[in-house]
Amino acid sequence: PTALVWFRNDLRLRDHPALQTALKAGLAPMPVYIHAPHEEGGWLPGAASDAWRHRALAALDADLRQRGSRLHVFAGDSLATLQAVAAATGAAAVFWNRRHEPTIDARDTSIRRELRRDGLRVEAHNGSLLFEPWQLETRAGDPFRVFTPFWKAALSIWNLPPLQPAPDTLPGFDAVPGEIPLDALRLQPVPRWDAGFWSSWRPGEHGAASALRAFAAESLHDYRDGRDRPDQSLTSRLSPHLHFGEIAPWRVVAELANAGSPDQHAAYVRELGWREFAHHVLHHFPHTPDANFNPRFDDFDWVEPTPALLHAWQHGRTGVPIVDAGMRELWATGWMHNRVRMIVASFLAKNMRIHWRHGARWFWDTLVDADLANNSLGWQWVAGSGVDAAPYFRIFNPVLQARRFDPRGEYIARWVPELRPAPARLRHAPWECAADDRSLISGYPTTPIVDPAGSRREALEAFARLK
Numbered sequence: 017p018t019a020l021v022w023f024r025n026d027l028r029l030r031d032h033p034a035l036q037t038a039l040k041a042g043l044a045p046m047p048v049y050i051h052a053p054h055e056e057g058g059w060l061p062g063a064a065s066d067a068w069r070h071r072a073l074a075a076l077d078a079d080l081r082q083r084g085s086r087l088h089v090f091a092g093d094s095l096a097t098l099q100a101v102a103a104a105t106g107a108a109a110v111f112w113n114r115r116h117e118p119t120i121d122a123r124d125t126s127i128r129r130e131l132r133r134d135g136l137r138v139e140a141h142n143g144s145l146l147f148e149p150w151q152l153e154t155r156a157g158d159p160f161r162v163f164t165p166f167w168k169a170a171l172s173i174w175n176l177p178p179l180q181p182a183p184d185t186l187p188g189f190d191a192v193p194g195e196i197p198l199d200a201l202r203l204q205p206v207p208r209w210d211a212g213f214w215s216s217w218r219p220g221e222h223g224a225a226s227a228l229r230a231f232a233a234e235s236l237h238d239y240r241d242g243r244d245r246p247d248q249s250l251t252s253r254l255s256p257h258l259h260f261g262e263i264a265p266w267r268v269v270a271e272l273a274n275a276g277s278p279d280q281h282a283a284y285v286r287e288l289g290w291r292e293f294a295h296h297v298l299h300h301f302p303h304t305p306d307a308n309f310n311p312r313f314d315d316f317d318w319v320e321p322t323p324a325l326l327h328a329w330q331h332g333r334t335g336v337p338i339v340d341a342g343m344r345e346l347w348a349t350g351w352m353h354n355r356v357r358m359i360v361a362s363f364l365a366k367n368m369r370i371h372w373r374h375g376a377r378w379f380w381d382t383l384v385d386a387d388l389a390n391n392s393l394g395w396q397w398v399a400g401s402g403v404d405a406a407p408y409f410r411i412f413n414p415v416l417q418a419r420r421f422d423p424r425g426e427y428i429a430r431w432v433p434e435l436r437p438a439p440a441r442l443r444h445a446p447w448e449c450a451a452d453d454r455s456l457i458s459g460y461p462t463t464p465i466v467d468p469a470g471s472r473r474e475a476l477e478a479f480a481r482l483k
């Protein structure tokens with residue numbers, strides 16, 4: 017008998033609980049992918065995510081073919097598709113790994129109920145997190161709202177699953193009615209603005225494994241102190257691979273355990289802890305992608321953004337070099353260093369005083385690692401409206417941040433070529449350039465879109481009015 021294995025954000029063959037369940041039960045797993053963006057609620061996958069997903073699905077299909085199987089692709093209503101494929105193949109079971117976004121979770125609950133009503137065996141497993149969002153609670157039985165105690169509780173019940181290799185061979189299936197080629201999903205952008213992405217990324221399980229190997233060999237030893245330096249490549253860049261489930265987080269933890277000192281390892285695993293925390297928060301506070309966690313900010317005096325203001329921020333033309341470098345890195349590669357994400361977000365939400373929602377939407381469309389839990393937590397954290405958020409008055413000074421974390425302005429020069437001729441001092445603050453030296457910054461705005469110091473004061477005044 018057949019079991020449908022419904023692939024979603026778990027695009028791998030190792031450490032795949034749903035696939036393992038089918039194999040252990042002696043069922044023949046049929047890999048199924050259903051394209052159903054209309055079921056994602058208000059957060060349809062963004063363009064960069066789609067571009068990544070296309071390649072990750074193609075990589076999964078190639079790995080399946082090597083083993084005698086392949087990915088059976090469909091588009092349309094998920095429940096109706098699963099019912100039709102189950103009927104066509106005489107499947108006895110449907111297995112999947114959970115996605116923890118509230119809209120998807122609700123959809124899956126109703127799909128499970130319907131399929132069980134049809135007499136199928138249905139199981140959902142955890143394939144993407146170290147802890148399920150409901151596993152941890154405060155002593156009072158409430159969800160956590162602060163990271164440190166959350167993480168302490170997580171470490172106290174630490175128990176990760178054993179690693180599982182990918183199966184050597186898998187059975188093949190004939191095509192069933194409704195099946196379509198991957199290209200028919202049209203996930204690849206037209207025109208191909210993503211062409212520049214793929215020199216820095218390799219979507220799929222093998223790409224995830226090689227990113228992890230490179231990080232273990234080259235960067236983990238310096239991670240704790242180096243992770244804040246955008247001018248150095250010391251973070252793992254695993255975020256899109258983790259988002260699409262091309263590697264299990266417990267494999268990342270296990271494989272890095274022998275690669276660096278316990279200190280560096282703990283510092284890295286703690287960042288994975290933020291990912292866990294973000295999913296915990298999204299599960300318990302499902303409104304936070306769209307609304308302030310702290311309702312006090314509902315009355316905040318945001319500036320209604322003009323298209324020109326938004327465009328300047330989105331395309332790296334604010335005249336504040338570290339902000340522009342980050343936004344251009346995002347546009348060119350689909351990713352941005354975490355420190356710079358905090359700086360550009362703070363600049364939008366505090367200096368420009370534009371609602372964080374506008375920034376979250378732009379990130380959602382342009383990041384290859386766009387993730388509802390991490391993105392919502394990140395934006396609300398910076399804006400000051402979220403759980404465990406930065407106190408509002410801690411407004412990043414983009415010049416001091418750049419001087420500290422990109423001391424020679426190398427990151428700025430990489431992404432803002434207009435400033436390459438300038439010395440570090442002017443790369444950080446080009447408005448300090450003397451009139452007769454303008455050739456050093458030619459083509460770059462001579463005044464920032466908002467004055468960092470004045471706008472900081474105005475933001476604090478707006479915050480004070482809230483009280």
Ligand code: FAD
Binds near residue numbers: 258289294
């Ligand atoms: P590493 O430093 O190597 O960290 C390892 C992994 O830990 C990451 O891959 C990621 O899965 C997780 N992680 C690290 N930091 C965080 C964090 N602060 N919050 C949650 N998880 C974390 N991350 C996303 O994956 N998707 C998003 O859409 C996203 N949006 C963000 C928006 C803002 C405004 C901010 C400030 C942060 C956002 N982050 C997001 C978190 C973080 O910036 C990225 O996870 C990180 O930069 C990815 O690079 P890396 O894999 O090299 O990280």
